[in-house]
Amino acid sequence: MELGLIGYPVQGSLSPWIHHQFLDQLNMTGSYELYEIAPDQFEEQISDFKRKNLNGFNVTIPYKQRIIPYLDALSDSARAIGAVNTVVCHNGKWTGYNTDGFGLTAALEERFDDLFYKDKHALILGAGGASRGIYYSLLQAGFNTVDISNRTYEKAVELTGLNNSDTITSPMTFDEAEQKINHYDLIVQTTSVGMTPNEKAQVIDLEKIKKGAVVSDIVYKPFWTQLLKQAYQKRARVHHGHEMLLYQAKLAFEHFTGQSVDAKGILGDFEKMIKSKNEG
Template identity: 50%
Template sequence: MDYRLGLIGYPVEHSLSPWIHESFMKQIAVKGSYTKYEIPLSDDFSKRIANIKKEGLQGFNVTVPYKQRIIPFLDKIDSIAGEIGAVNTVSFEDGLWVGYNTDGFGYLRSLEMEFPALMENTAIRILLVGAGGACRGIYHTFANAGFRNVDIANRTIEKAEDITKKHEKLNTKVFTLEEAAERTDQYDLIIQTSSVGMKPGIEEKIIQLDRLKKGAIVSDIVYQPIKTAFLKQAKESGAAIHFGHTMLLYQAQYAFEIWTGKRVPIDDMDKKLKLLLEG
């Protein structure tokens, strides 16, 4: 079987998703292609999606700004994507276009691979910084995995509060960024979920990390640059750090699993991806 897969979004010109999925196909010795479908905001989205559906794809990924906009064009979405309110993976199954969200699960999988002991303790205290789509996916995944102490910090309190509504049993507190910066010593795991610090704004930090708890782990989902200013500060403050490119790999691994039914090992792909990102 030749797999035909793709990615929709804007912009996607520099996406490394084709490299990742074509590497997966090589590992399991199947033929296929992974095509980038760049859809500018000025295009007729419904017409472009209709044309892409006619190309005989087994599935496609969805990136910004279309993770919510794609939903009305699908036949159904799974319960996790429904909770999150966003889709990043679409699969053609039994004549239906089905939406999934692999972001949060991919993130958790990447963290578990690097810090397995941390993930065995659901009582740890976690701080999510930022309240966009990535935060929503990660928050719901932690909640469904049994973690109960997950706080959120964001510039807009209302946006953070909206994320918590479907998991009212969680012991979640919502803070401003300034309030969170004063409390960083209370957390075992701090995750930066926004785009702050991404190229070209590589010197930007969303909060200060000058009072971290001993043994804390600090994570950033930004992967360009690999070592963000946020992670550099965390390292200088004595924290263990977790890089964003691993989330990219593991959410892709889960998407590939949905499309093919095969879980491909990451092996040394994280090192290879890191080298590609560093040029």
């Protein structure tokens, strides 16, 4: 099983560790290589890349949209989201998928299954690239409402165009979201605010958050973002960013192999590694 990751930059990626764990689980031989492609060389190198004998590869920033014209097929969800992070190679054909948002909802359901009962309300903070897959997956998960807040209101409005479900979505500014924060059972932070080296930054204040709400931050460096620290102090439940990373990789690997693997069983070791790297 020959797998890999393309992006720029990719050095320091944790994906090889994750996928080698999954290969070991299935007693499969194989490798997972990092392929760093400079933006000005993308067209030339992706054509050479297509000649490699890979079973599949992941795609990270800045190529999740740029890869699409080179694919032979897209899953329905990848087409709707407009971005691809997983490509399966079979008989010379490339098929694109997007597991980012579904990885988050899978991780959330594993830890907080009560979120997926009736009459639950979610808020997404941010309307950038990461939010698209997350918004789409939350719509599929059956929340009553999935609201979107963003510094630029127009971008939040634009994202609502993905919604063709019965779920109600209201676009709003961060200030407006802060005023009604006690309405939400789930808050997902999708921006880079609070990421190292800007650990003190926080996208909104959670002073009025509902007790027992879940706050998920996709940032995993630092492990405890300022937003998660405040959520914990306010007796909300917290969800760290490394879990989305692990579970989207699980779904990607299952696309590559057609076999199920266990993410929960390696979560503890993955968390230790994340904390060690953050401290290093």
